[in-house]
Amino acid sequence: MMSTVPQTPCVGRPRAFDADDALAKALEVFWRKGFEGTSLTDLTQAMGINKPSLYAAFGNKEQLFLKAIELYEQRPCAFFYPSLEKETAYQVVESMLLGAATSLVDENQPHGCLIVQGALACSEAGQAIKETLITRRRDGEQALCERLQRAKDEGDLPADADPLLLARYVGTVLQGMAVQATNGICPGELRKVAEIVLANFPKNKG
The missing domain is CATH 1.10.357.10 (Tetracycline Repressor, domain 2)
Structure with a gap:
């Protein structure tokens, strides 16, 4: 059965990665290195994705960082x-x-x-x-x-x-x-x- 994605003119292959897991890995990199100390290469290597996939799923580096901050504040150990x-x-x-x-x-x-x-x-x-x-x-x-x-x-x-x-x-x-x-x-x-x-x-x- 084919699934359709009406928002886009063409249907691409589904993402071959877990977005939640990738975001958690990005959070750890930002946490260790800070925003400016983290490069796109650091992120893609840790997340196991390429740059186009990162942009498609999370936007640019700034948008990814903001998503990582939201995840950071929702951690079970947040106090x-x-x-x-x-x-x-x-x-x-x-x-x-x-x-x-x-x-x-x-x-x-x-x-x-x-x-x-x-x-x-x-x-x-x-x-x-x-x-x-x-x-x-x-x-x-x-x-x-x-x-x-x-x-x-x-x-x-x-x-x-x-x-x-x-x-x-x-x-x-x-x-x-x-x-x-x-x-x-x-x-x-x-x-x-x-x-x-x-x-x-x-x-x-x-």
Whole structure:
């Protein structure tokens, strides 16, 4: 039985690769090398496809990177946004920091954080990607700020707590932990960093 593809004037052969698997392989390359450090040859070799197939399935390198970012944030081990669902502000931050201490140095994946390190410094050509990652980080900070503000409104944080400052503090620590992870710090040392932050995290005295 022939299948038809009405959107195109001619029916080509079906793709001889698994797009989800290819995207996962592209994600790993971007994660290890960053956006600008990754070449099209790096991608096609890792994905097991040629350049025309890459363009047909994913668009250009920038579009592929953005798809990889979406996949990155949906990983089962992603810890930031799921942590926002914890019952208390302390548990939210504890889940984030301890999740980072484990995930950022997981031996089964590249170390560090793609959202933090994927495009810290870019040429003019990569500026849009850099801005996209800046926006993602700011979105995370805003989401944490809103969660901490709710905690303050509910009496879960002290009345003098500053949700925005706390969110920036936690975000700064998480980003620093990501850099340390790529420096080869061991999981136990990252956990100690998390524990120092948690020991000083403001709690409702009631």
